[in-house]
Amino acid sequence: MIDTSITQHVAYLRLRNLQPNTAIHRRGQLERLLAYLGKPLLQAQPVDLEKWQRSLSVSASSVMTYTSHVRAFYAWALEVELISADPARGLVMPKIKKRMPRPIPEEDLRTALITAQHNHQLYCWMLLAAFCGLRASEIAKISRGDLRIEKSGGGYLTVNGKGGHQRVVRVPREVVVELRPVLHQSGPIFRRRNGDPYSPNYLSQQASEHLQSLGLSYTLHTLRHRFATVMCDMGADVRDVQQLLGHQDLATTTLYVAHNARRAGAAVDKLGEGLAAMSRRQIVARKKRPPSSPDTTDK
Structure with missing residues (x-):
């Protein structure tokens, strides 16, 4: 039909x-x-x-x-007046619970990167996700003109994110070095042999297959989670992390801060250790307190 x-x-x-x-x-x-x-x-x-x-x-x-x-x-x-009433107006929008980030551990990331170096494009995709926080859809759309390289060797990348929103992210010098072999052509920097750009789904699929071949149950997106959690671990302001990730809602970014509550766990435990000492001091102080004087008033 x-x-x-x-x-x-x-x-x-x-x-x-x-x-x-x-x-x-x-x-x-x-x-x-x-x-x-x-x-x-x-x-x-x-x-x-x-x-x-x-x-x-x-x-x-x-x-x-x-x-x-x-x-x-x-x-x-x-x-546009094709209908006189909206039949979808009453459809229920299910409430979705926020899912906690699942960043790839550093040791697993190291293994994944070392074993991906035989496939240079895959290696670059993983670097852009893990060290710049890019989504697969954003990596697939990168063009040569989007990256401005500085004299220091690092660069700034204009990212075309969700909903057509643009943002600028920093690309570390070490990542720029790895990208240089694909920066010689105009247009999309990641292409198939026939010159067509890759689809975001293809990038995600290839990364997942590589990780699964290593026995790792992670995805390209979990490398983006790694970027966000490490940034929070390093003390970056949550609003800076929000801008780098391209989140429209700050609440989405704060999930990474919540995930990193483990950073303060040891300090909180240390603080709790003082409770026993405080209690002991209070008990001793009560024992040493002299008894009150008897009432000597005339009856």
């Missing part, structure tokens, strides 16, 4: 200059919804969309993603 409203909506997304992946994912979700409904999307009723949402057998985070796409489509359809 062909639904022209999907084509219209995707054209609208492109006109707004949204990220290409957003349009791709939106189209895919709307086409799956169309197949489920068996009728044009603009004819859907609230009960139809509620049944569709209840039929989803995926994680809560995926339900939230799918529902967001559908709600955005119908909000647009209402705005």
Whole structure:
């Protein structure tokens, strides 16, 4: 079944200059919804969309993603007057619990980097995640013009992040040295043999396969977690870490601070050791206190 409203909506997304992946994912979700409904999307009723949402057998985070796409489509359809009422307005958005970061341990990272050096591009992807905090989607989009190298050897990279938001991150001199072999060409610096850029999913898949081959249950994204937690360990301001990671919500970044509560654990334990000493001093002081004088007043 062909639904022209999907084509219209995707054209609208492109006109707004949204990220290409957003349009791709939106189209895919709307086409799956169309197949489920068996009728044009603009004819859907609230009960139809509620049944569709209840039929989803995926994680809560995926339900939230799918529902967001559908709600955005119908909000647009209402705005451009393709429908007179929004049938998706009552769809429930599941509450997603914040997941704690899972950074790759330093020893495992060292092993992963040493064994990845035979594949220079994979090695660079891991460096950019672990030492610059980049997502796979951000690494895949890096172009030569995005990196400005200083005389000191380090550099500053303009990162095209989620939702089209840009930020600038520092690239250590040691990482710039490893990137130099792929900086000789204009456009995307990481490419297939035919010149096409890699997709973010390919980067993630290759990194995961490499890590799993070493018996490590980590992903490219856990290297980004490592960057954030180490920055917090080193005492970086949480708002600086937020900017480096490209988080829109500070609460997301503070999870890395919470994860690093272990830093202060030893100090808190040391502080607690003083409780016993304080209690002993109080007991001794009470024992040495002279008895009160008897009442000598006349009865």
